[in-house]
Amino acid sequence: MDGEVHRAAASWENGTLAPVDRLRTERADSPTPGLVEGTEPGAGQKSAMFVHAQSFEDLTAETEEARKEAEGYSELGKPADSTDGIEVLMGKDTISEKQNKKEGWQDSKSKEEDVSSEAWRSHRKHVFVLSEAGKPIYTRYGTEEALSSTMGVMMALVSFVEADKNIIRSIHADGYKVVFLSKSPLVLVGVSRTSQSDKELMRELQYIYYQIVSLLTLTQLNHIFQHKQNYDLRRLLAGSEHLTDNLLHRLDRDPGLLLSAVTCLPLASSTRDVVSSSLQAAKAKSLVFSILLAGDYLVTLVRKKDQFLHHIDLHLVFNLVGSSSSFREGEGWTPICLPKFNTAGFFHAHISYLEPASDLCLILVSTDREDFFNLSECKQRFLERLSKRNAYQALKDALKSPSYSVAQVGIPELRHFLYKSKSSGLYTSPELPVVYQSEEEEERLMGLYHDLHSRLHHATRPLRSIYHCGETENLMAWVTSGFELYLCFSPLGTKALAVSAVNKLLKWIRKEEDRLFILSPLTY
C-alpha cells in the first residue's frame, strides 16, 4: 500500500500536477459493489456489437505477453551501450525545458522541419516506422530521408539485442522513453517525454501498425519484403501519411482510443431504432457491416450475424473517414483491410455522406469488390426509408447538439467524466466544461485521464480505484467487472462527496442509457 502511494506520487511528479506532498492516492474499496458485467448501465441487451469489447489488454496481450513467455525478454534499464545510440537521436538534456511548449497540431506536421533543430527534438512524442532492413517508412516529424541514418541506428539496436534471443522493449534515459515494437516485417519505435508507461506507448505503436496493415494487408506486406528486403515501402504508402498523423493526434486526444471504446450520438431510442432497422432493411448479400457515423460519434452499426467488428477496426474506419475530405463529394469505393478481423484480405467499403454538407457518413463494408452499384442502391433504400418514417429530420435535429453538458447530471462539483460500459464497448462523456476548452487544458485533462488509466491497468499492479487530490482538480477512477469510470471534480470537493457523486452519476447514466448507448444492436 505504501509502495503504491509512493510510486504513484513519483509518476505524477513528471506530469503537470501539484507538488508531491499534496498528493494523495488511495486504493478504495468499491463503494457500490455488485455491478456485474453485462448488467452495468449501457450494457447491450441482446448481444455485444464488438468482439473483445472489454479488453484493453487484448491489444498488447497476444503479442507482447505471448512473446515474452515464449522467448523471455529483457527490459533494458539504462545500459550504457544503448544510451550512446540514443544520444544521436535526442541530443542533450536541455530539451526538457521546452517540455510545455504549446504544439499547435495543425502546423506540428512540418515535414520540412530540420531534423537537427531544437524544434524537432522538442516534440513530446516521436514515432518512427522502419523496415527490418532499416529503411525508413514513416516519421511523425521531419522527413524520412533526413532520418535514414537515425533509423539505421535504431535497427542496429534492435537486431543487436535480438541476436541474443532477447527482445528490446524499451530504453529509459534522460527523461525519455524509447519503446520498440517489432512486428515483422515492420519495426516501430516511439520516443516519448510524456509520463505514459511503456505499455501505453506500446499500445499506441500497435495502433500505428494496424493503420499500416489496414492500407496494405499483412499478406501483401510480407509478400513485398520476402520478395525484396530492401523495398521502399513509402512508395505504396504515399498519400497515407496524414492518416497516420491523424491517428497519432487522436491517440493523444480521443478518449475512445484510450478506453478501447466508441461513443454514440445521444439519440432518442425510438429514433435510433428506426435508423437501425432502416439500415438493417437495406441489406445486400455481400454486406458485412453497415456503419452510420456522425463525426466521431457512432449513430448505429448493423452487422452480419456472427460477424463482429473490433473496436480497433472501427477506430481505423473513424480515422479514415475523419482524415479525408475525399468522401465529401460523390461516393467513395475503397479497399480496406480490417486487421482485427482478418489481416490477410481487403473488404471494400462504400463510403458516402448522406448529404454533401452533412456530418452523417454511411460506411457499407462489403466482401465483393464488384458490388459498388448494389451498395449504392442500398444507401438509396436506406435514405428513402429514413425519410418515409420521419427519422431523418429527428436525426438531423439530434446532430445540432451532439453532446450534453455535465450540468445535466446535477452534481455541482463534477466537471467532467468518462464512463465505459465494458460489455458493450461503448462509452459516454459530456462536453468539456469551459475550464478545459483551451487546447492546452484539453490536452492536460486528457493527460490526467491517461495517467489514471495507465495506473488502473498497470501491468503488474493493477488498481481498482484511485482518488487523487490535485491543485487544479480532484480525480477519481474506478474499474469494476462491468464498467470503467473516470471523474474530474473541482478541487474544492472531498472524497466523501466524490463517492456519493459516483452513485448519483451511475443512477443518472442508468436513467439516460437508452439515449446515450446502443442497447439493442441489430444484425441482418
Added chain:
Amino acid sequence: MSAIRVDAKVVMLGKESVGKTSLVERYVHHRFLVGPYQNTIGAAFVAKPIQVGEKVVTLGIWDTAGSERYEAMSRIYYRGARAAIVCYDLTDSSSFQRARFWVKELQNCEEHCKIYLCGTKSDLIEGDRSLRQIDYHDAQDFADEIGALHFETSSKTGNNVDELFHKVAEDYNNTAFQYMTEETGVDLGQKKDSCFYSCCHNN
C-alpha cells in the same frame, strides 16, 4: 427506384496529384478547392447528366486515386469504361511517363475505351512558361499515335474543362448512334445492357 442510371462509364487515370479530382470537381461543381491537397482514397464515383444536342447523356465518372497502392485495384474502375481521361501534370515530366503506362494498360485490356489525353494545370505555365515540362507538340504526337484526343486544361481557371467532358459525352453519343444505325433490328436496350453490364447496375 432511384438508383443512378448511367449511360457511359468514364474513368480518370493518372499519377497522384496531377489534378484528377480537381478536374471532376471543376466540371461537376464548377469550383476549385484551394487548401491542402487531399489524396483520393480508393476511388470516388459521381454521376453527371450532360446535355448533348437534344439528348441527355449521364456520365458515370470514376475518379481513381493515383497512389500505386491501388494499382492492383484499378481494373475494376476502368473495366467496361467507354472513355478514359488520362491525366498528366504539364509541370511534371514524370507524370507523363505514368500517363504512358496507363495508355498501355488500356490498350492491352480495354480496347474499346476511347482515350483522352489531358495535360493539367495550364494556368501554372501561363503564369511562368519555364514551368512547362511537357511540350505541347510532343504530347500531341503521342496522342495522334495512339488515336487519342489531346487537351490542356486548368481546373483553377476552368479553361478547357467543360470542352473536355463535353467532347467525351458527344463522342459517346455519336458511337451510340452508330450502333443504332449499323445494327438495325437489334433492340437498343438490349445492346445497352450488354455494353454496360459491368459499369452500371440498373435495377
